Amino acid sequence: LAEIGDRLSSGEPTALEDCYRTLGPLVTSYLGRFLPRADIEDVVQRVFYEVWRLRERYDPKQSLRGWVLGIARKRAIDQLRRRRDTVVSIDAVREIVGDDGREIADRFDWADEVRTALAQLPDAQQHVLALAYYDGYTQTEIADRLEIPLGTVKTRTSRGLQRLAALLEGGGKHL
Amino acid sequence: MNGHIFDDLPLLLTGDADRATVVEVAQHLRECDDCRDELISAVVAHAALASAAKYAPEVGAGVPRLAPRLAASDAANDYAANDPDHASSSGPLPDLSAVFAQVRSEANGAEIAVHRRRPPRILLVAASIVAALAIGGGVYLGQNSSSGPSARNVSLQAFDQGTSSAKARLVGDNQMKLDASSLPALGAGRYYEVWLTNGARTSMAPIGVLGSDGTAEFRVPATEMATYAAIEVSVQDTNGVGTYSGHSVLRGNYA
Numbered sequence: 001l002a003e004i005g006d007r008l009s010s011g012e013p014t015a016l017e018d019c020y021r022t023l024g025p026l027v028t029s030y031l032g033r034f035l036p037r038a039d040i041e042d043v044v045q046r047v048f049y050e051v052w053r054l055r056e057r058y059d060p061k062q063s064l065r066g067w068v069l070g071i072a073r074k075r076a077i078d079q080l081r082r083r084r085d086t087v088v089s090i091d092a093v094r095e096i097v098g099d100d101g102r103e104i105a106d107r108f109d110w111a112d113e114v115r116t117a118l119a120q121l122p123d124a125q126q127h128v129l130a131l132a133y134y135d136g137y138t139q140t141e142i143a144d145r146l147e148i149p150l151g152t153v154k155t156r157t158s159r160g161l162q163r164l165a166a167l168l169e170g171g172g173k174h175l
Numbered sequence: 176m177n178g179h180i181f182d183d184l185p186l187l188l189t190g191d192a193d194r195a196t197v198v199e200v201a202q203h204l205r206e207c208d209d210c211r212d213e214l215i216s217a218v219v220a221h222a223a224l225a226s227a228a229k230y231a232p233e234v235g236a237g238v239p240r241l242a243p244r245l246a247a248s249d250a251a252n253d254y255a256a257n258d259p260d261h262a263s264s265s266g267p268l269p270d271l272s273a274v275f276a277q278v279r280s281e282a283n284g285a286e287i288a289v290h291r292r293r294p295p296r297i298l299l300v301a302a303s304i305v306a307a308l309a310i311g312g313g314v315y316l317g318q319n320s321s322s323g324p325s326a327r328n329v330s331l332q333a334f335d336q337g338t339s340s341a342k343a344r345l346v347g348d349n350q351m352k353l354d355a356s357s358l359p360a361l362g363a364g365r366y367y368e369v370w371l372t373n374g375a376r377t378s379m380a381p382i383g384v385l386g387s388d389g390t391a392e393f394r395v396p397a398t399e400m401a402t403y404a405a406i407e408v409s410v411q412d413t414n415g416v417g418t419y420s421g422h423s424v425l426r427g428n429y430a
Contacts, residue, residue: 134232166216
């Protein structure tokens with residue numbers, strides 16, 4: 001991401017495509033929190049076009065992920081304001097417009113950093129951690145589902161957490 | 176418990192440890208520096224994963240695993256996630272090839288000829304953002320010029336197929352408020368689009384669409400304003416491919 005951010009700020013058009021390839025799923029998921037499905041494609045287009053147009057304002061020292069999500073949040077707010085003719089949940093509007101909206105963008109930023117770090121783990125470790133944290137399986141259940149000894153699940157979990165912590169603590173903007 | 180207990184530490188964090196294990200592990204941790212260090216790292220990773228799964232479970236959708244079994248977190252049980260019209264999980268990404276083509280074109284400094292430019296849909300969208308930004312940000316372009324950036328009026332005359340006139344107010348070098356409420360209402364399937372063009376009308380850029388009341392407010396990059404010399408309004412077909420229709424109704428020079 002840091003490399004993409006550097007290229008983007010220097011005006012390299014292919015950086016936008018790489019940026020979209022890397023952060024497009026995150027932005028789409030984020031917008032899906034607030035916007036109807038029918039609106040998402042247009043807003044995603046706006047977001048990434050604006051990423052390009054505002055690239056000179058991007059400071060490569062800051063998180064590209066956070067910067068892009070900040071743009072996505074603003075564009076989502078615009079979209080909700082324009083949808084006055086349709087029913088929009090008050091909670092959705094309040095959630096994104098208020099302080100909570102910034103918090104949610106930060107949460108997505110952080111969650112994507114975690115996902116990126118998780119993807120760098122060996123598959124076996126990645127798998128047990130994902131089952132435990134994203135799907136809520138206990139270690140015994142993971143052992144049953146994967147048909148591996150409980151001790152193996154424990155070891156993979158322990159090693160995975162150690163490696164993940166090292167990546168998160170040392171990764172910074174490279175994740 | 177004599178040896179290290181690295182593999183038991185995650186149980187403390189996930190709530191899967193029974194009472195006996197908790198007590199035993201606690202006693203060991205008070206005496207073992209290595210395991211305490213290990214626990215710190217486990218806490219960091221656990222906190223990160225738990226936060227990610229709780230507040231943004233959609234982001235983890237791409238992580239390979241078995242089919243979800245448990246209910247999603249509270250964060251996922253919100254309006255968007257429960258609404259079938261909302262996309263809270265991963266799916267095919269929107270096609271941004273038109274955006275990328277436009278960006279490459281801009282980066283190459285290519286002038287885009289009238290009638291051959293395509294597809295400006297994203298620019299329409301971008302301009303809509305611009306308009307929304309101006310409105311959403313509470314920008315009022317008709318402000319007193321003595322206390323803000325310089326402002327001036329631009330007259331737009333009937334042009335080509337047009338029969339009425341309009342006016343625009345330019346504030347500073349990047350704000351425009353257009354009042355074309357005198358234009359006749361269009362039937363379904365058509366809309367008015369605002370463009371910047373050069374004097375010879377050999378290149379143009381869309382900046383947005385008029386609202387249903389015939390007015391609009393835009394923020395346009397100063398560089399773009401400086402590139403062109405005139406404002407033009409065209410009638411577009413919503414089913415068109417997004418290129419300039421060739422049917423203009425207003426035009427006015429600002430430079």
